[in-house]
Amino acid sequence: MENPETIDWKTIENELNTKGYARIERVLTSDECDTLSGDYEHAALYRKTISMERYRFGLGEYKYFNYPLPGLIQQLRQSFYPRLAPVANLWMQQLNLPHQYPADFHTFQETCHARGQDKPTALILKYGASGHNTLHQDLYGEVFFPIQMVIFLNQAGEDYTGGEFVLTQQTPRAQSKAIVLRPNKGDILLFTTNFRPVSGSRGYYRVNMKHGVSEVLSGERFTLGIIFHDALS
Numbered sequence: 001m002e003n004p005e006t007i008d009w010k011t012i013e014n015e016l017n018t019k020g021y022a023r024i025e026r027v028l029t030s031d032e033c034d035t036l037s038g039d040y041e042h043a044a045l046y047r048k049t050i051s052m053e054r055y056r057f058g059l060g061e062y063k064y065f066n067y068p069l070p071g072l073i074q075q076l077r078q079s080f081y082p083r084l085a086p087v088a089n090l091w092m093q094q095l096n097l098p099h100q101y102p103a104d105f106h107t108f109q110e111t112c113h114a115r116g117q118d119k120p121t122a123l124i125l126k127y128g129a130s131g132h133n134t135l136h137q138d139l140y141g142e143v144f145f146p147i148q149m150v151i152f153l154n155q156a157g158e159d160y161t162g163g164e165f166v167l168t169q170q171t172p173r174a175q176s177k178a179i180v181l182r183p184n185k186g187d188i189l190l191f192t193t194n195f196r197p198v199s200g201s202r203g204y205y206r207v208n209m210k211h212g213v214s215e216v217l218s219g220e221r222f223t224l225g226i227i228f229h230d231a232l233s
């Protein structure tokens, strides 16, 4: 894993503020990605398996990790949070919302736990041909962190075709804009969980964002999602 200290956080912050997402290339090595996707069948690591079709979330399957999270996932969650908390705080301030995010992950997690959100939300997803993920927001209780991340565990165009990452941005009184992304294996995509500020002529206004995955045409697609808040159930 790339040392988080060497990541260009200024550029990322700037991209999050202007576009609501940012891609960081090659954070994980190919071997690290393979180990994580290889562990998909390692049942003891997970607390719950969801068939997306059953809940009409799309087509595919995902599994929520148990605590303690695998070392690499815990490390990513803990080391990225403090870089993102100032962005989250700025967003809430620009939108005149009272939410304030503590500087360190541990304190934020205590806030989640105090509200009964104590189940891990990190998840691994697997989609086969025709697999897809309908547009959604990952909210698991009252406490939320407005930025989350997905790690791409295999390679678009080689291991699978189709399966683009889709973001939609809904501006008040307008139709939604779609953003389609195809990160590479090992890349991390940071993106808005629910809403973010956009600068307008009369200050900042709020746009809602959702994310999903377009249909996989062939092969198998693996991703790993890290959400910073914990879940009620």
Ligand SMILES: O=C(O)CCC(=O)C(=O)O
Pocket (backbone or CB within 6 Å): 125, 133, 138, 149, 150, 165, 211, 212, 213, 223, 224, 225, 226
């Ligand atoms: O598979 C993906 O790229 C999207 C996963 C997702 O929805 C998430 O991690 O929240």
Ligand SMILES: [Fe+2]
Pocket (backbone or CB within 6 Å): 136, 137, 138, 211, 225
């Ligand atoms: Fe999601």
